[in-house]
Amino acid sequence: MLTKIFLFLLELSPVVKRTLWRWWYQFLANYYQQPDWRFMNYGFVPLEPNVSELKLAEEDENDRYFIQLYHYVATAVDLKGKQVLEVGSGRGGGAAYVARYLKPDRMTGIDFSDNNIQLSRKNYQLPNLFFQQGNAEFLPFDDEVFDIVLNVESSHCYGSMEDFVKEVNRVLKPGGIFSWADFRSVDEVVALQQIFEHSGLKQIKVNEITPNVLRALELMDESRQNFIQTNSPPFLKGALQEFAAVKDSKVYESFQTSEILYLSYVFEK
Numbered sequence: 572m573l574t575k576i577f578l579f580l581l582e583l584s585p586v587v588k589r590t591l592w593r594w595w596y597q598f599l600a601n602y603y604q605q606p607d608w609r610f611m612n613y614g615f616v617p618l619e620p621n622v623s624e625l626k627l628a629e630e631d632e633n634d635r636y637f638i639q640l641y642h643y644v645a646t647a648v649d650l651k652g653k654q655v656l657e658v659g660s661g662r663g664g665g666a667a668y669v670a671r672y673l674k675p676d677r678m679t680g681i682d683f684s685d686n687n688i689q690l691s692r693k694n695y696q697l698p699n700l701f702f703q704q705g706n707a708e709f710l711p712f713d714d715e716v717f718d719i720v721l722n723v724e725s726s727h728c729y730g731s732m733e734d735f736v737k738e739v740n741r742v743l744k745p746g747g748i749f750s751w752a753d754f755r756s757v758d759e760v761v762a763l764q765q766i767f768e769h770s771g772l773k774q775i776k777v778n779e780i781t782p783n784v785l786r787a788l789e790l791m792d793e794s795r796q797n798f799i800q801t802n803s804p805p806f807l808k809g810a811l812q813e814f815a816a817v818k819d820s821k822v823y824e825s826f827q828t829s830e831i832l833y834l835s836y837v838f839e840k
Contacts, residue, residue, distance in 0.1 A: 591780070597685075606663060610634055613724065615640035615783050631668070640667075646751045650669065657723070677701065709734075714742065715742065749839075778834070778835045
């Protein structure tokens with residue numbers, strides 16, 4: 572039953588979609604308190620030849636593929652000394668990576684789930700890292716305060732993508748960068764592009780990274796399956812397998828058949 576509910580979440584009306592996704596993430600943060608579960612994205616593997624391997628501290632190696640997606644999105648521009656916002660910071664691992672490795676002056680993560688925010692604050696204490704609860708469609712910040720806005724595999728949960736992009740435009744400083752990555756069904760891609768075209772932001776880069784994400788899912792499959800089997804009651808396993816896009820899940824198969832695409836965009840204000 573929960574598996575069907577999760578898949579249903581991908582196709583809901585805006586208000587119901589927003590409410591139920593928030594409930595799902597509230598539930599996960601409350602039920603799974605493990606500090607070593609730091610990321611919820613699908614990961615990324617560079618497939619181009621002669622790409623240097625990302626250097627990570629030993630304690631971060633287990634999260635390499637998740638981190639590589641964040642690195643891919645966040646390094647669209649040099650973040651050192653900048654004011655950076657991540658919208659949809661989840662369990663906090665991505666914002667913590669950016670704060671530690673990419674050295675922004677201030678890294679702020681916001682998430683609609685206050686349980687996620689409490690978990691993030693508990694697990695990460697860094698002088699340049701801050702977390703607060705907030706709605707992506709009504710960002711709790713003044714105009715033109717951030718140099719960079721990051722959004723990694725979160726916007727498919729929002730009620731209105733259009734409202735979110737308008738808010739990003741509002742909080743970015745002139746010349747600021749919006750770097751976004753997420754998945755969409757092929758039926759949604761045209762509408763997404765139209766939203767971006769009418770956002771007032773200048774598109775400077777776009778890539779489809781589905782093969783990179785699929786490779787990461789393949790490489791992580793055994794460890795993610797083991798985590799689900801070890802830490803989840805029977806009634807949750809099916810939903811978590813879809814959520815994690817493990818092999819043989821409907822989400823994984825939709826990536827394979829290109830019914831779902833994973834996209835990356837970079838914009839300048």
